Every structure is written in C-alpha cells, then in structure tokens.
Amino acid sequence: MKILIIGPSWVGDMMMSHSLYQTLTQQYPACAIDVLAPNWCKPLLARMPEVRTAITMPIGHGAFDLKGRYAIGKSLRDQYDMAIVLPNSLKSALIPLFAHIPRRRGWKGESRYFLLNDLRSNKKDYPMMVQRYVALGYEKSAVPNAQDLAIPTPYLTVTPQAVANTLKTFEKQTALCENRPAIGFCPGAEFGPAKRWPHYHYAALAETLIAQGYAVRLFGSAKDHEVGEQIRNALPQPLQRYCVNLAGQTELNQAVDLISDCAAVVSNDSGLMHIAAALNRPLVALYGPTSPQYTPPLSDKAVIIRLIEGGLIKVRKGTDSAEGYHQSLIDIKPEIVLEKLQGLLA
Structure with missing residues (x-):
C-alpha cells in the first residue's frame, strides 16, 4: 500500500506525527509512506526511517491557493492508495481529492464531508494530539479506545x-x-x-x-x-x-x-x-x-x-x-x- 500523508506545519506536530508513521508500518506491513510538508520539515523526515519520501509543500501555511493545490494534486495522480490528512482545515483535504486518491482519511473538521471518504468524527475521545494522529493509522472499525491505544515513541536517527x-x-x-x-x-x-x-x-x-x-x-x-x-x-x-x-x-x-x-x-x-x-x-x-x-x-x-x-x-x-x-x-x-x-x- 502506498500512503500519502498531508503533514502538519509545526515542528512539534511533525515530531508527534512520527508515532503515526510507526503505527502505519505495523498496521500495513511493507507500506510506503510519503509526507507532503513544508520544505523545512525535510531534515526531520529524513531521520524517520518509516518515511520513504518527503515531498515539498510549496504553498505557505494559511494560503488557500486553489490553483496551486490543484496542480500539486494533479502531479500526484495514480501514485497512492490512501491519503491521511493531519491538519483539520478544509484546504488541507483538497490535494488528495485532486490527486484522485481512492481512500482519504482524516478527522471531521471545516465541512470536509465531501473531501474525505474515511471521515472520523469522535476526535474528542482522544484528548492528546498524538492519540489523534495514531488513531488515524487504524481501520475505522478497529481503532482502540484512548486507554488501550499504543503510542510508539517518536525518535530521530543520529549518527x-x-x-x-x-x-x-x-x-x-x-x-x-x-x-x-x-x-x-x-x-x-x-x-x-x-x-x-x-x-x-x-x-x-x-x-x-x-x-x-x-x-x-x-x-x-x-x-x-x-x-x-x-x-x-x-x-x-x-x-x-x-x-x-x-x-x-x-x-x-x-x-x-x-x-x-x-x-x-x-x-x-x-x-x-x-x-x-x-x-x-x-x-x-x-x-x-x-x-x-x-x-x-x-x-x-x-x-x-x-x-x-x-x-x-x-x-x-x-x-x-x-x-x-x-x-x-x-x-x-x-x-x-x-x-x-x-x-x-x-
């Protein structure tokens, strides 16, 4: 399975997202994970062994740029089986739609009903941000509750x-x-x-x-x-x-x-x-x-x-x-x- 992650825009959030990547490799063995994120994230993603490729997100945080998002989505067509959208905004869910990725997973937020087809609505059941990230690594019918959810510890490789x-x-x-x-x-x-x-x-x-x-x-x-x-x-x-x-x-x-x-x-x-x-x-x-x-x-x-x-x-x-x-x-x-x-x- 090839998975595209729409990554977060902040250092701390990016570090916590590593728990999700580790969970995905457990749930979907031999999956390939690519992360679309700001260019400054590449040094961190390069130190996460579970990530195959860090794809530069050229659109700045907060910018809508529908034309630019369509162009990025079009360039990613026919490459992925699933997308997971970590930010909660509507605009962050547009690229997977434009990329024609068949499974588009994320939490309910900003009227994304027609953009995501694996929509999760019980976010409040997971009080920690890292729990919300990790929960998206499971099939909808198999997500453990917050008390039983295993959180892989984020780490960075250093030589x-x-x-x-x-x-x-x-x-x-x-x-x-x-x-x-x-x-x-x-x-x-x-x-x-x-x-x-x-x-x-x-x-x-x-x-x-x-x-x-x-x-x-x-x-x-x-x-x-x-x-x-x-x-x-x-x-x-x-x-x-x-x-x-x-x-x-x-x-x-x-x-x-x-x-x-x-x-x-x-x-x-x-x-x-x-x-x-x-x-x-x-x-x-x-x-x-x-x-x-x-x-x-x-x-x-x-x-x-x-x-x-x-x-x-x-x-x-x-x-x-x-x-x-x-x-x-x-x-x-x-x-x-x-x-x-x-x-x-x-």
Missing part, C-alpha cells in the same frame, strides 16, 4: 559521524567552553513571551550550571537570538564564555545533532522540546499557559513542570511583567528546575 561533523562546524563558537559537557537551553516559543520561562531565570540556572562545570548551549531560530543574548548578558562577564548562543546560527539538521550531544535539555513548550524528547535527552519541560495534557513531550526521560491546573490558556503576551511573561512561568524558580535537572543527570 556519531554526523554529530562530529556538526561539532566541527561550530568549533569556533564552542572552543571557549573547554570541552565541558553541555546543557541545552531552548528559551524561545512560537507564540510570544507568554510561553517563555523568563530569561533571567534561564540566566540564574546557567550561572549555577557553569559553576558546576557545565557549558550551556542556547538553541532557537533567528527570532530567538535576542532572548539568547539577554541570557548571556545577564551572566557575570567571566562566565559568558561558557554560554554559547546558537539561536539563528544553526540549520535544523545541525540543531538536531547538537541537541543530541547535550547531557540534558531545559526547554519551554516548543518544537525544540519535542525534538529533544525524540532524541531521548534528559529533559525538563516548562509549561505555563499551554497544557501538557494535549501536547506533552513523549519521552520517559522528560520531567514536566507546571504550577497551574487546567487546560490551555489562550494568551500571546502576558500582563504579569513588562516583558510579557506569564505569572505561572515566573513562579517556576530556577531552584525548582535545578532540582529536577540534577535528578535526571544523576
């Missing part, structure tokens, strides 16, 4: 040679760290400061870790470079050499290699958090307004810290501080994180 090559590429940045074991920090978040642990808490934790003999690597995209500099600049001058700001300097593939080389990771709820979990790194995951009930890190080496109860709080910028941090994250003191981190390292 020692690739890690060594990436470390060589960044040896100038890390040379001052004197070969200390590294702790990775992922201080960014896609939707603004309300999801971020305060930079001054990261700096206080970094100072303690450096005093204990570690180096700190800061990861993120170009827009996270500024918060990385805030963390570095908050450190005493003699310690700044041991804190390397790599945010905006690495390609995603390189970030994967460098995170895999870390002794442990401290992260906000972000895509890089899910990558660290998939790399089986000891991980302290910090949650505030977002809820780990829906998208937790999928790793038995992850410790979640959240001081408030309940589900998702939809806030992009908090009013609890001048920087826009949310009080629930301000209240997570560095000492709490250090205790959990030391337990993982031990």
